[in-house]
Amino acid sequence: MKVLKCLIIDDEAPAIRLLESYVKKVPFLKLVATSSNPIEAIAIIEKEEPDLVFLDIQMPTITGIQLSKIVKDKVKIIFTTAYPQFAIESYELNATDYLLKPFEFERFYTAVLKIKPFKNKQKTTNTNDFIFIKTDGKNNFKRVQINEVLYIESLKNYVCIHQKDSQIITYNTLKHFETELPESLFIKIHKSYIINIESILKTDSLSVLMVNGKDLPIGDTYKKAFFEKINSLML
Numbered sequence: 001m002k003v004l005k006c007l008i009i010d011d012e013a014p015a016i017r018l019l020e021s022y023v024k025k026v027p028f029l030k031l032v033a034t035s036s037n038p039i040e041a042i043a044i045i046e047k048e049e050p051d052l053v054f055l056d057i058q059m060p061t062i063t064g065i066q067l068s069k070i071v072k073d074k075v076k077i078i079f080t081t082a083y084p085q086f087a088i089e090s091y092e093l094n095a096t097d098y099l100l101k102p103f104e105f106e107r108f109y110t111a112v113l114k115i116k117p118f119k120n121k122q123k124t125t126n127t128n129d130f131i132f133i134k135t136d137g138k139n140n141f142k143r144v145q146i147n148e149v150l151y152i153e154s155l156k157n158y159v160c161i162h163q164k165d166s167q168i169i170t171y172n173t174l175k176h177f178e179t180e181l182p183e184s185l186f187i188k189i190h191k192s193y194i195i196n197i198e199s200i201l202k203t204d205s206l207s208v209l210m211v212n213g214k215d216l217p218i219g220d221t222y223k224k225a226f227f228e229k230i231n232s233l234m235l
Contacts, residue, residue: 010056
């Protein structure tokens with residue numbers, strides 16, 4: 001999982017402490033520093049190279065708006081302020097979001113999800129929206145739309161590609177498909193299953209119910225990554 005390095009810039013200690021507590025709750029955020037001095041913060045950004053800055057607006061010396069104009073090409077910015085009148089200007093600066101104090105964790109989490117660290121910097125070996133599956137015969141292949149694949153099941157030396165109304169069995173390994181399919185859409189949940197996350201009806205701590213009614217087990221080895229992915233898609 002891509003981890004976002006973040007920096008908190010605010011001249012009020014209680015606001016920094018609240019944001020620190022929120023950051024700790026999000027698995028894909030890593031706090032590299034905090035600062036109450038916007039001038040000092042510019043040097044921190046140069047040194048730490050954070051991906052994201054939580055930035056107050058009304059601060060001494062220079063405002064958050066002024067600071068954002070200096071660093072906007074280097075980091076993503078989420079403004080955190082008690083002043084709604086700066087909202088329009090913040091979006092003109094292409095800010096990721098504008099959090100109006102006081103805000104709850106749910107609103108904070110919605111803001112950081114807009115950066116989508118899982119989808120922006122994924123390995124995408126296959127950039128097409130289809131794959132060719134080898135069937136019977138030396139040069140027999142079938143074209144399959146990636147988004148029509150519900151899940152892929154390992155059958156020892158073969159795999160079964162499950163679609164809504166059909167199945168394709170091919171001589172291959174689950175590892176091959178794990179490497180070739182886009183991580184933004186597919187995830188391995190068990191040593192024998194890779195699933196299309198858009199084909200999930202519901203899930204609990206033990207299994208995943210797919211749209212075709214199949215209940216697939218979640219292996220202990222894969223639980224953490226799977227539920228991190230699910231949490232990243234929460235609204």
